[in-house]
Amino acid sequence: MTPAVRRVGESALLVEVAGPAEVAAFYGWLRERQEAGALGAVEEIVPAASTVLLDGVADVDALAALLRTARPAAADAASGPLVEVPTVYDGADLAEVAALWGVSEEAAVRIHTAPEYVVAFCGFAPGFGYLTGLPPQYEVPRRATPRSAVPAGSVALAGPYTGVYPRSSPGGWQLLGRTTLTLWDTAREPAALLAPGVRVRFTAVRGHGS
Numbered sequence: 001m002t003p004a005v006r007r008v009g010e011s012a013l014l015v016e017v018a019g020p021a022e023v024a025a026f027y028g029w030l031r032e033r034q035e036a037g038a039l040g041a042v043e044e045i046v047p048a049a050s051t052v053l054l055d056g057v058a059d060v061d062a063l064a065a066l067l068r069t070a071r072p073a074a075a076d077a078a079s080g081p082l083v084e085v086p087t088v089y090d091g092a093d094l095a096e097v098a099a100l101w102g103v104s105e106e107a108a109v110r111i112h113t114a115p116e117y118v119v120a121f122c123g124f125a126p127g128f129g130y131l132t133g134l135p136p137q138y139e140v141p142r143r144a145t146p147r148s149a150v151p152a153g154s155v156a157l158a159g160p161y162t163g164v165y166p167r168s169s170p171g172g173w174q175l176l177g178r179t180t181l182t183l184w185d186t187a188r189e190p191a192a193l194l195a196p197g198v199r200v201r202f203t204a205v206r207g208h209g210s
Contacts, residue, residue, distance in 0.1 A: 005067045012055045015067055018159055020132045022072075024120040025048050028080070028198050029072035030054070039063060046123040047196045049130070080118070080197035085164065087113075087155050088207035091175035093143070097157060101141050109204050111138060112176060117200040119164060122192065127166035127184030129194035134162060146172030153178045154201065162202075164194070178207075 003026070004016040017026055027047040034040050040063060042057025057063050059134035091110045098108035135156070142158045147170065150156070154165040154172035163173060166183035183193050194200065 003067060003070065005064045007060060007064065008053070011057050011060060012053060013057055013060060013067065014066055015052045015054070017050060017052070019050055019128065020120045023050060024118045024132050025198075026052050026070070027120070028118075029070060031197055039066075041096060048123070049121065078196075080145075080199050080209050082116075082199045082201065083193060084201045084203055085155070085179050085181055086205045087177040087205055089155075089177035089201050091155065091177045091209055093156075093174040094176050097140055097174050097176060101138060108176075112157075112162070112203055113202045117202075119194050119196050119198045119200065120161075121196055122194070124163075125166055125169055125184075127165055127192045127194065129192075129196075129198070129200075131162040131194075131200055132160060133200075134160065136160065140174050142172040143174060146170055150175065151178065153180060153183075155179060163167040 006014045008014050017028060025043065029053065030039065031044050034042055034045065041056065041058035042054050046053040058112050076085050076159040089112060098105045101108055101111065103111065116197055117131040119129035120132045139160050140157050149168050150165050150171040152165055152167045154175050155177045156163055156165065156175050158173040164179060164183055165171060181193060183189055
């Protein structure tokens with residue numbers, strides 16, 4: 001798919017792509033070239049669900065021409081650091097997700113821990129990353145009725161994404177399990193453990209009393 005590139009104001013460009021996997025690939029491609037000095041002056045690159053915004057662009061026309069010819073591959077998304085997320089798979093919706101997939105709970109855990117994920121973009125709450133990498137046949141719907149409080153550290157699914165709740169908050173994602181990792185810590189640099197381009201592996205661990 002040829003990306004649509006639109007000018008936004010005086011010094012920004014918005015790249016529109018097909019979806020989250022393409023966002024992750026395009027973001028990785030852009031960061032690699034930014035670090036190599038091949039993009040010129042760009043102050044910020046911000047991925048979203050199906051777009052990537054480049055702000056503070058020095059030569060808008062030249063960069064727009066480059067972006068229209070870009071064809072990032074999935075491999076471009078997998079250049080960030082790797083974070084392992086030890087997860088206790090005892091979530092309230094694990095059985096329901098397994099049933100949607102037509103497998104046992106044990107098999108559902110194997111399915112979820114098999115891929116290497118990539119943080120396509122962040123949002124919803126500080127430190128919340130939208131992770132791509134689960135094959136399309138395993139997409140699941142959000143819950144019909146969101147929970148008023150999802151515990152911090154909950155590992156969850158919705159649509160094509162996996163996410164980890166950085167703090168307790170309302171949410172309608174399907175809960176698979178939980179991790180003790182701190183996703184957001186203002187005393188840490190950077191504060192967010194998961195940022196766009198970061199690769200993620202989930203590993204199954206036994207919980208207390210298991």
